Amino acid sequence: MTSKLAGTPDGLDFGKDGKLYAALSTGKVVAIDPQTGLFTQFGTVPRARLTGLSIGGDGTVYATDEVGGAVYAFAPSAPTNIAPKPISGQKILSSLNGKPLQWTNDVAVTPDGTLFVTTSSQRRNLDEFYQEVLEHSGSGLLIRLNLEDQTTKSLQSALEMTNGVALSHDGNAVLVAESSAYRVSRFGFNGGKEGEVASNLPGFPGNIRRSDKSGRYWLTLLSPRNGLVDRLAGNPMARRLLVWLPESVRPKPTPFHCLIRLTETSTGMLVQSFRIQGPKDMPSLSTAIERDGRLYITPAGLGGVERGDLYLIDDTKGIDQ
Known part of the structure; x- marks a missing residue:
């Protein structure tokens, strides 16, 4: 959809200005015109690998650094007649109870x-990543940060490789x-x-985003489930031994072009999966967000993949069948 971005885009959200904002692996945040695909650099954090992104009601952009472990805020400047400079991200969270956040x-x-x-x-x-999948350390966190009084609390501390939040x-x-x-x-x-809204999924879930259509969400799957890993689910010792296998024979993530649509109904959550057609070399998908009947999708940067692409499904009615 866009000309090549300078880094792999991951987290997506729409601002009040109608632009689509994306966090990049190069530590940049870009604002994309959804009609033309043209983008401008909005913010930057040197040496960061930005992933998750969400925009507050006042236009502040929040992004996470999955390598440095911190959360950054980009407060928009007042408009001027001068071309705006990229906003420097301000670190607002980097530790919990004195312990640094790391992933x-x-x-x-x-x-x-x-x-x-989420961590x-x-x-x-x-x-x-490989070791975490095998060992199931169960040390992922769900953290709440109140920006008004700056209080931070761990809401959950034993989650299994926590990823997207919406x-x-x-x-x-x-x-x-x-x-x-x-x-x-759901928490x-x-x-x-408050319960599981989707379980026993056919792959490793990535990011989840709320749609502008009431009751609908989109979830990506980073890789299909691995039969060997599943068979050893009840044998933690054997799973730990797999960690020591040479890298050449380890189970590896497989590109998976699958999206999950979650729809709230009167009887519970309706879970539907869709295979996505794309370029032959398209990697797995990381984030999918829907606005005005269009679905914007980012590639997953697994295994060192760097792709400055943003994919588009121009009419979501085409996958409603």
């Missing part, structure tokens, strides 16, 4: 200025994807689990 993944912000942040693991980092349509909870558990769960704003 921070995604963020969602409420209209009243409360942030919900995939507090025992592993991004470079140890506000629910009713505004009373968040939906959280746990990659290693193949599920999406109240005080951290209580």
Whole structure:
């Protein structure tokens, strides 16, 4: 859709200005015109790898650095007649109870200025993705940060490779994807689990985004489930032994062009999967967000993949059949 971006885009959200904002692996945030695909650099954090992104009601952009572990805020400047310079991100969260955050993944912000942040693991980092999948350390966090009084609280501390987070349509909870558990769960704003809205998924869930259509969400799958890993689910010792296999024979993520649509109904959540057609060399998908009948999708930067692409499904009615 766009000309090549300078880095792999990941987290997506729409601003009040109608532009689509994307966090890049190069530490930049860009604003994209959804009609033309033209983009401008909005913000930057040197040496960061930005992933999750969410925009507050006042236009502040929040982004997570999955390598450095911090959450950054980009407060927009007042408009001027001079070409704007990229905004420097301000670090607003980097530790919890004195312990540094290390594999921070995604963020969602409420209209009243409360942030919900996920970390995939507090025992592993991004470079140890393979080890985390096998070992199931169960150390992912769901964190709540109140921007008004700057209070921070861990709402959940034993999640399985926590990934995407999105506000629910009713505004009373968040939906959280746990990659290693193949599920999406609903948590109240005080951290209580209110149930699983999707479970036993056919792959490792990535990011989840709320659609502008009431009751609808889109979830990506980073890779299909691995039969060997599943068969060893009840044998943690054998799974740990797989960690020591030579890299050439380790189970590897496989490109998976599959999206999950979640739709709230009177009887529960309707879960539907769709295979996406794209370029032959298209990697797995990371984030999908829907606006005005169009679906914008970013590639997943797994295994060192760097793709400055943004994919588009121009009419979501085409996949409703």
